[in-house]
Amino acid sequence: MPANARRFRTKTFLTLATAAACVAAVATVPAQAHDNRPTYTNPKAPIDLRVKDLLKRMTLAEKIGQMDQISVVNTQGDCQWSGGDFTESCLKNVLVKNAAGSILSGGGAGPTVNTPENWAKMVNTVQKYAVDNSRLHIPVLYGVDAVHGHNNVLGATIFPQEIGLGSTWNPSLVKDAGAATGRAVAATGIDWNFSPVADLSRDQRWGRYYETYSEDPLLAGTLAASAVDGIQHADGAKEIAATVKHFAGYSEPSNGHDRVPADVSLRYLQDTLLPSYKAAIDAGAKSVMVNSGAVNGIPATASSYLLTKVLRDKWGFQGVEISDWQDVRALQTSYHVAADYPGAIAKAVNAGLDMAMEPYDAQGWSDGLTAAVNRGLVSVKRIDQSVTRILKLKFELGLFEHPYVDASKANGRVLGADTAVARQAADESQVLLRNDGNVLPLSSSTKKIVVAGSYADDINDQAGGWTVGWQGVPDGVKLPGTTVLQGIKEAAPSGTKVVQAAGAADAVTQAKNADLTVVVVGEKAAAEGSADSPRPELSADQQALVKSLKATGKPVVTVVIAGRPLVLGDADGTQGLLMSWLPGGEGGHAVADVLFGKVNPSGRLSVSWPKDLGNEPLYYQQLPGTNAGPQSSYDAAYPFGSGLSYTSYAFGSIKADAATARTKDTLHLKVTVTNSGARAGDLVVPVYVSQPVSDVLTPATKLVAFTKVHLNAGQSRTVSLSVPPSELAVTPGDIDGAGQQQVARGDYVFSAGGQSTTVTLR
Known part of the structure; x- marks a missing residue:
């Protein structure tokens, strides 16, 4: 960088950004009283006309820039990963010379002092530079991975992981x-959230499980x-866009x-992997x-099959398709399906x-x-x-009229916001x-509780990866x-x-003289x-600890803080076992709520918990076959849907509105359920x-409602529950089955809580 390159210190840019917030309601290109103003600057004009008008005014270079998303670090310091103050030459290169259409904060990139207000000022700064200095005053889309709350921002409410x-x-x-999450993200000026993940969790080994x-x-x-x-519909917040990822089959x-590449049949892709994205x-x-x-x-x-044939032609998706981190370049450097970078770009763009x-x-x-374009590879x-x-x-997001936010309000809108929702989610x-012997909930007669385990007092690992930093909360x-x-200390009765x-x-030693031990085990935060x-599996030292605690003969309750089911090994068999997942900032309260009975647990496994290592991938929708060997069929330690309560429930009959129906009909079912216990509860x-x-x-059984x-x-x-035809449809044909899904004629047995009814489809 030239020695005389003009550098804007953070405080200077923050002043500009604060000023920008004061004019947030003003159009980026001042609206004129007469009718000859550009159509794209008229907020009353239909969006399609505004887009068409702006597009015809753009040069090819400006259009190409709109298709690129650049990390915010390329506008700071030495224009690389050094971070620090914004640098005008870097901003100019990214937002003016190359006309980048989007900026992201990924990998922990954010303001030097991590507060909501500084995030808002940072985003305002980038936005203001783009609006003021680009030829046509086009604002940028600003993206971030807010996957469990506005998790990049220190002090934002951290929700349980997905x-x-x-x-x-x-x-x-x-x-x-x-x-x-939308409200918090919007308060910091960000308009594009890379969430939710619609991939399936079928292999416990996978780091993004x-x-x-x-x-x-x-x-x-x-x-x-x-x-x-x-x-996308957070009350009182500016419009932001959600992103469905990672389309498709990333979790395989x-x-x-x-x-690592996935190798799946088109039938499995169509019948099992695609529906969650489509929803x-x-x-x-x-x-x-x-x-x-x-x-x-x-x-x-x-x-092109995924990005155009499925997304555009079959599903009618009209939104924006974005790659993940450097994946277009990877077509050349990692996958070797293109000889050079222009060829890689052409493959991606032409695919959709x-x-x-x-x-x-x-x-x-x-x-x-x-x-x-010059080589005729892309039109x-x-x-x-x-x-x-x-x-x-x-x-659609209103960026041309309202590109900025009031940064002075960001702290008040983000810090400590929506903790009640986070508490309920964690609960x-x-x-x-x-819950052997009804060891839980703990009673007032419990006089001494020992809390053990390295995860008992570790808020950072309790939140998991993608929290403040990419791999989790930084050291x-x-x-x-x-x-x-x-949480346990706060919730314990005065006599405990x-x-x-x-x-x-x-x-x-302590456990031998206690009424009960709560041992908190888990795994370290990480990402990807x-x-x-x-x-x-649970680490050897943690297994040894739990085994020793069991040997005392005193009751032991195990709490697992982890992002996947862990084979417990020698730690299996304690009187109580509570899976807490990665519950976020309210997790300590949530665990205590369940242990002391303030909350009647209602969580049910959304995945399968394997008995032993080597059973991955494990999921309940196994196909029938001539399986051989122990655990070769579905044999989980805790099957999909498992979960106990402090009350008891009974399922009555399940009834369909008709014993026969057409294959194109939506079926309507009624199930009677009763709380036969002594306290209120929530039943799945x-x-x-x-x-x-x-x-x-x-599969022998499949969830349909x-x-x-x-x-x-x-x-x-x-x-009352409804089952649309799409839940019964499968891809017909032989091994090469790849056609349109169909609902086959025949008998279908619907079951709930051990009760069943049969419907014949004609």
Whole structure:
């Protein structure tokens, strides 16, 4: 960088950004009183006309820039990863010379002092530079991964990771969590959220397992759709866009390692993997992020089948398709399906991609796509299609009229916001898996509780990866929130003594003289490939600790803080077992709520918990066959849907509105449920289907509908559930089955809570 390069210190830019916030309601191009103003500057004009007008005014170079997303670090310091103050030459290179259409904060990139106000000032600064200095005053889309709350911002309310939200089986709660996230994100000026993840959690080895809702397509899709609804319709917040990711099949790496290619049949792709994405897209998601991996020998980023035939032609998706981190370049450097970068860009763009997350090299993107056009590899018409979608999104989000936020209000809108929603989410995500002898809830007669385990007082690992930093909370940073130890101490009755064990030896000594020990075990926070685990089990030292505690003969309750089911080994068999997942800042309260009975646990596993290592991938929708060997069929330690309560429930009959129906009909079922216990509770009511005979192999049981109901003690309710034809449809044909899904004629057995009814489809 030249020695005389003008550098804008943070405080200078913050002043500019604050000023920008004061004119947030003013159009980026001043509206004129006469009618000859450009149509795209007229907020009353239809969006399609505004887009068309702006597009015709743009040069090819400006259009190409709109299709690139650059990391904010390329506008700071030395224009690379050094961070620090904004640098005008860097801003000019990214936002003016190369006309980048989007900026992102990824990998922990943010303001030097991490506060909501400084985030808002940072985003305002970038936005103001783009608006003031780009030829046509086009604002940028600003993206961030806010996957469990506004998790990049220190002090923002941290929600449970998606795997925990999946265990709530509560779409309305997931929507509320999404709305809370949307409000926080919007308060900091960000308009594009890379969430939710609609991938399926079927392989416990995979490092992004905890970012998913469920192994089941219906449950995952329903919750992802709810998240989209919440994020994009947060009351009182500026408009932001949700992103369905990672389309498609990202969670199917052949050996469990992140980004390893998937090899799946088209039938499995169509019947099992695609529905969860479609549900979220049908909920109105404005963007889709593409799978970083390859499927059946083709990188997803270069797959016209996925990006055009399925998304555009079959599903009618009209939003923006964006790649993941440097994935267009990877077509050349990693996958070797292109000889050079222009060729890689051409493959991605022609497959249907609208924007590349090319975080470091704005000039390289501009030069590469320009070369692709000059070589006849990409048409200007194709570029116009993508830029039209990008501009349309910017208009839909109101960025041309309201590009800035009032940074002075960000702290008040983010810090400590929506903790009640986070508390409820953490409460409902707790899954009680063992309660031998009704050891829980703890009674007032419990006089001494020992709390042991290295995860008992660790708020950072309790939040997991993608929290403040990419791999989790950075060293030296303390996340606000309540640990399990703190939660237990706060919730314990006045006559109950809570003692924290100093280590393994002290834990055993203390346990011998206690009424009960709560041992908190788990795994360290990590993300993506760093979170891959070839052996997803509890570590040897933790197994040894729990084994020693069991040997004292005193009751032991195990609390697991982890983003996946862990094989417990020698730690198995304690009187109580509570899966807490990665519950976030309110996790300590949530664990204590369940332990002391303030909350009746209602969480149910949204995944399957394996008995032993080597059973991955494990999921309940196994196909029938001539399986041989122990555990070769579905044989989980805790099956999908498992979870205990402090009350008891009874399922009455399940009835269909008709014994016969047409294959195109939506079926309507009624299930009677009763709380036969002594306290109120929330019950998940799932309906499964099986086919006694089917030309194509189908799982022995498959979830086709569910709801969650509140029942007072002694109360009965009849709940109605609907099963659309799409839940029964399968891909017909032989091994090469790839045609349109169909609902086969024949008998279908619907079951709930051990009760069943048969419907014949004609």
